[in-house]
Amino acid sequence: MATKASRSAARLMISPAVVLLLGWMLIPLCMTVYFSFLRFNLLNPGDNPFVGWENYRWFVTDPSFSAAMINTLVLVGGVLLITTIGGIMFALLLDQPMWGQGLIRIMVIAPFFVMPTVGALVWKNMFMNPVNGIFGHIAQSLGAAPIDFFSSIPLLSIVLIVSWQWLPFATLILLTAFQSLDQEQLEAAEMDGASWFNRFWYIMLPHLARAITVVILIQTIFLLSIFAEILVTTNGGPGVATTNLTYLIYVSSLLQYDVGMGSAGGVIAIILANIVAIFLMRMIGKNLDA
Template sequence: MSTKASRTAARLMISPAVILLLGWMIVPLVMTVYFSFLRYNLLQPGTTPFVGWENYYWFFTDPSFSAAMINTFFLVGGVLTITTIGGICFALLLDRPMFGTGIIRIMVIAPFFVMPTVSGLIWKNMFMNPVNGIFAAIANTFGFQPIDFFGQIPLISIIFIVSWMWLPFATLILLTALQSLDQEQMEAAEMDGARWISQFWHLILPHMARAITVVILIQTIFLLSIFAEILVTTNGGPGTATTNLTYLVYVSSLLQFDVGLGSAGGVVAIILANIVAIFLMRMIGKNLDA
């Protein structure tokens, strides 16, 4: 069979999966864009007049919009900072020979397999509860006033919970990159009298740069749509203290029953995610070419 015929056969065999995937993505996207131009309220069935850009206007002028955008960027930035730095530290720790390395690695990876809703409820009720939580019991033991995490520092609490879930992912990627480092370079640096901090700054960190970029890209795309942890812990409150863009879309669509307004917010979220993804992809491209 010729090369051209084999390529044609391969395309024919893969086409059903590609068509299904495109349909799975394009149909909801087209419907979301379509509804964003309608006054579509679930409390007023049968009346869906075309209103043009009105939904976008009301979404951008919503008093909660600016707070949601700020919270979204703080949430993404905070989680990326914690997981990237923590992932590097855990990768360096797990790369060293120690007793029970396999068990330790399983324990580090375990949080990534916990469902977001379950994770949020566990942290809310077992650890951060100001009356019956473990942190409250520790504070009372040492004579300190327990902290009402979701009342006093709600956004920081959400950042901590999400970071706990995403830290294993960053650790795995960075550990894989670290284990591919040429040990002869490290040994040569040690023989030349280089201190560990110099080895880390000039050898280890540049070698892990590509993996760090990949971690930031993948996590950013997913963190822009964080929802479950907010829903089961704070419901976006107090006020709008933990309302991000995704939760604002949920409020508009399912709590205020305004599908048109929520669809406009969904389109805005999609555009934002694509802008961030394109920017980070360019960063990755420059990093890979370096």
């Protein structure tokens, strides 16, 4: 509800943001789609002939593509599993009465503010290095053979590092959701004879359902684009053992200078992300009406 004058002022004020985002989204997007149909390598200047679906065919049939898809799935799925379950448990725990809750919460949240390159390098060297890392020292003191994380379980190592970075996010959001749960509801359930487990299962978990979905969807969006952690730890190796889709596209386009191929991969990545995005947008949209 407003007057005409304020409405036209409003339109004027929205337009810079809209124009900028439209440009930021449309121009590169169209270019990516366009390049993906060209034979276009920066190392071979000259014509960039139209080749139809060739890039897509090459990209998809390359064995490293299927490996990258599986790695992406394992990476996203593994991190989601660890962070969601861990997040629920941490949130539940932190919601209990205790001393020094603020301090403990700060400690749990801290990893989220650590830049990805730092987190990954610290884990790689100080913890997972088989000779000098803490895990190596612990294994030695127990008389066991130290695990060489990045050669024997490379993908799992990355899953662990990324989980450490994202556990705080899940915890923080789920804790916020827990705290908005009406205590009287729980007391009513207790009066109705519900055990702690029943209260958790029938009241707390449904109350959290929405927050859990949000955590899963938002993390998925970010996890699909994991890049820096791989770059500074394994460079996608050994072989393609830790190459995810993002990294594969990076390799094709900026290391092999194959713009056409990289663009085809980019289009595939966009489609994948959009599938998740649709669900996320629906949830957020519903909330907007409320």
